[in-house]
Amino acid sequence: MSPALFSQLCALGSSLVLITGIAILWRHSLAVYIDYFARQSFVFVLVILGVAAYAGEAELYLVAAMVFLFKVMLIPRILRRVRRHVGVDLEVRPYVNVPASVALAGLLTLIAYAVTRPVVEISGLPTRAGIPLALAVVFVGLLIVVSRRSALAQIVGFLVLENGIALLAILATYGVPLIVELGAFLDVLLGFLVMQVFVYRIRETFDTIDVDRLSGLRH
Amino acid sequence: MLLVALLLLPLAAAVPALVAPRYHPSIAATSAAASGAAFLAALGLARANLRGGVPSIGPEEFLRADGLSAVLALVVSGVACVSLWFGAGYLERVRDHGGLDDARLRRFYVLTNLFVATMLLAVTANNVGVMWVAVEGTTIATAFLIGLEHSKAALEASWKYILIGSIGIALAFVGTVLGYFDFVQRVGEAPHALHWTVLARASPGLNGDVLRLAFVFILVGYGTKAGLAPMHTWLPDAHSEAPAPISAMMSGSLLVVALYAVARWKVVVDAGVGPGYAGRMLILFGLASLVLAAVLLIRQSSYKRMLAYSSVEHIGLMCLGLGLGPLGTLAALLHMIGHAASKSLAFLASGNLLEAYGSPRIASVRGVLRVLPWTGALFLVAALALLGLPPFGLFVSEVMLVRAGFLAGRPWLMGAVLALLVAIFLSFLGHLHRMLFGIPPADVRPGERRPFGLLPLGFNVAVLLALGLVVPEPLLRLLRLAAGVLRP
Numbered sequence: 001m002s003p004a005l006f007s008q009l010c011a012l013g014s015s016l017v018l019i020t021g022i023a024i025l026w027r028h029s030l031a032v033y034i035d036y037f038a039r040q041s042f043v044f045v046l047v048i049l050g051v052a053a054y055a056g057e058a059e060l061y062l063v064a065a066m067v068f069l070f071k072v073m074l075i076p077r078i079l080r081r082v083r084r085h086v087g088v089d090l091e092v093r094p095y096v097n098v099p100a101s102v103a104l105a106g107l108l109t110l111i112a113y114a115v116t117r118p119v120v121e122i123s124g125l126p127t128r129a130g131i132p133l134a135l136a137v138v139f140v141g142l143l144i145v146v147s148r149r150s151a152l153a154q155i156v157g158f159l160v161l162e163n164g165i166a167l168l169a170i171l172a173t174y175g176v177p178l179i180v181e182l183g184a185f186l187d188v189l190l191g192f193l194v195m196q197v198f199v200y201r202i203r204e205t206f207d208t209i210d211v212d213r214l215s216g217l218r219h
Numbered sequence: 220m221l222l223v224a225l226l227l228l229p230l231a232a233a234v235p236a237l238v239a240p241r242y243h244p245s246i247a248a249t250s251a252a253a254s255g256a257a258f259l260a261a262l263g264l265a266r267a268n269l270r271g272g273v274p275s276i277g278p279e280e281f282l283r284a285d286g287l288s289a290v291l292a293l294v295v296s297g298v299a300c301v302s303l304w305f306g307a308g309y310l311e312r313v314r315d316h317g318g319l320d321d322a323r324l325r326r327f328y329v330l331t332n333l334f335v336a337t338m339l340l341a342v343t344a345n346n347v348g349v350m351w352v353a354v355e356g357t358t359i360a361t362a363f364l365i366g367l368e369h370s371k372a373a374l375e376a377s378w379k380y381i382l383i384g385s386i387g388i389a390l391a392f393v394g395t396v397l398g399y400f401d402f403v404q405r406v407g408e409a410p411h412a413l414h415w416t417v418l419a420r421a422s423p424g425l426n427g428d429v430l431r432l433a434f435v436f437i438l439v440g441y442g443t444k445a446g447l448a449p450m451h452t453w454l455p456d457a458h459s460e461a462p463a464p465i466s467a468m469m470s471g472s473l474l475v476v477a478l479y480a481v482a483r484w485k486v487v488v489d490a491g492v493g494p495g496y497a498g499r500m501l502i503l504f505g506l507a508s509l510v511l512a513a514v515l516l517i518r519q520s521s522y523k524r525m526l527a528y529s530s531v532e533h534i535g536l537m538c539l540g541l542g543l544g545p546l547g548t549l550a551a552l553l554h555m556i557g558h559a560a561s562k563s564l565a566f567l568a569s570g571n572l573l574e575a576y577g578s579p580r581i582a583s584v585r586g587v588l589r590v591l592p593w594t595g596a597l598f599l600v601a602a603l604a605l606l607g608l609p610p611f612g613l614f615v616s617e618v619m620l621v622r623a624g625f626l627a628g629r630p631w632l633m634g635a636v637l638a639l640l641v642a643i644f645l646s647f648l649g650h651l652h653r654m655l656f657g658i659p660p661a662d663v664r665p666g667e668r669r670p671f672g673l674l675p676l677g678f679n680v681a682v683l684l685a686l687g688l689v690v691p692e693p694l695l696r697l698l699r700l701a702a703g704v705l706r707p
Contacts, residue, residue, distance in 0.1 A: 115432055116432075118426065118428030118429050118432065119397065119400065119429055119432065122401075122404050122426050122429065123400070123404065124404065135393070138389075138390075138393060142386065145382070145386060151378065154382055158382065158385060158386060158389070161386065161389055162389060165389055165392050165393055165396065168393060168396055169396045172396060172397070172400040173396065173399055173400050173403050176348055176395075176396060176399055176413065177346075177348065177410075177412070177413055179346070179348070179349065180346065180348030180349065180351070180352065180413060183348070183349060183351075183352030184348070184351070184352060184355075184392065186352075187352055187355040187356060187359065190359045191355070191358065191359055191381070191385050194359055194362045194363070194381060195381055195382070195385075198362070198374070198377060198378050198381065201366075201374055202374060202378060205369075205371055205374050206371070206374075211378070214374075214375040214378060214379070215375075216371060216372050216375055217372055217375055217376060217455075217456045217459075217460075
């Protein structure tokens, strides 16, 4: 494959990861959030496989397999189970409405392009075109967390943010050293498992997972 | 060897708690003993450094304890030892009052030992990626500890903590990846490129623009975990809702472990972009934290939240110190030890207040010195130390900090800092006066519950006095070594 074609494919893959993230901001239902997160992770796996094949980095196949197993299969399955358990869908009233959040996502993408300019300039890798997009995914994940009322949607936002960071690592350096990659993966997984336990507890204690109701503690 | 012992001791102490069929007092004793032994191991590391060596183990110094790591290891294990020793009796009394059951008590010791182990790994890992993994590990280990006494408020605090903490740490990973990227672009893929020693050696040749961007993510990310304003929002909730021994460890050591991560990166950034940039950012966030603490301390109605905001203040002071050159750095390190001793003392004593008065509200606590003479005296000592009064350690470090500021040619900044410190002093003292004196509520039974349980806290008082009167010569040399590590 020619470097130019590979570079374009990377940009395309990263754009798809970003678009699936922004699509979450577009929609109102938790079930759809989870589906889009799974799709995003799937596109991400394809990007990793592409980079692994092009750069000949055997470690990345392992990373791709882990992302597929956990972020495409296992975590969405757990999220769907939690969603069924908590029942109500309260994303019909997010803090920020759809046009505003999509416009914000656009603005954040521009900011991502602006701040990553020095990174793209010095990078010699054909994957560099996707770097600003990866940072935009991080920002979109943050936006999901702060603009949604449901604890479950906030978890999805965190996972999207995590995907953005992992994508950044793949595109900027073909992945961080394996020991850090594995440790980071384990942390995300454990963090996610702890968070979903708290969703159950919040549901039991407050009868809702609307974080607006978690406001007993002030200053 | 010492390094391995340091990390394995708390891990080993988690095992009996994990496999025991039910809680037994020996589990608590093992945990306290393990962190005591870890403290001895940390002392050993400090001694090795004083003799001119830097203990390390593993390929390309995978674990490494220079002067800075040794100081942090002493703080982490020292606070853990006192907290667990005091906590053993305290938590059993909480259980006897029905606040906890045996299953949760057992879980407390599993998670607390893991918490201590992850903090110790964070300060001894040479690989900044592993350091990151360990700091994130502390979030996971402590998330369930905050809500140990299942209450609505504790649940709310835990949720904010895990969500905000995880996101903050994730942003720090962006910074780590950018730093690694910069290294790989300049030097090429090296097997140990993420090792701090390798990064620091290569840093003068790195790209300044990328390093600046990386440091923004590092500071915001780890700063969230360190409780710097404006990313502090989770801190007052988590530190006030957690059980006393966990509050003590989170305030006394976890915050500075996160700040330690920032300081490690500051060395790399300073060498790459020249001194000043990272320092200015640290001063900015430090000052913001001081302002926030000064404003919010006035209207605190809960004493544990009051202590939590005081942690924001002191982390802010340490940040300022790190931004004010070598003398400021030395002051920040001294301040870190003094703060660890006084804040853990205050939080542990506040556990006794909560037990005796049954309320976290300042308005409900009157006449502490009459009801709990020993606890009250210890709380008073901790509070006076936190206010920066002589003869306690924080007085010395604050004077040193202000001097560093004037020497660095920043009289206006120091004027602002002094004004904020006075404001904090007045509001804190007002709350303190209302709590310690006055007539106790009629339904509060006077008398210490278990005066011997207070014995471990004597260690904190001794440390505060030693730092305030004459800083012991070996400690001063160790702190100079640690400050030397942070010099670009």
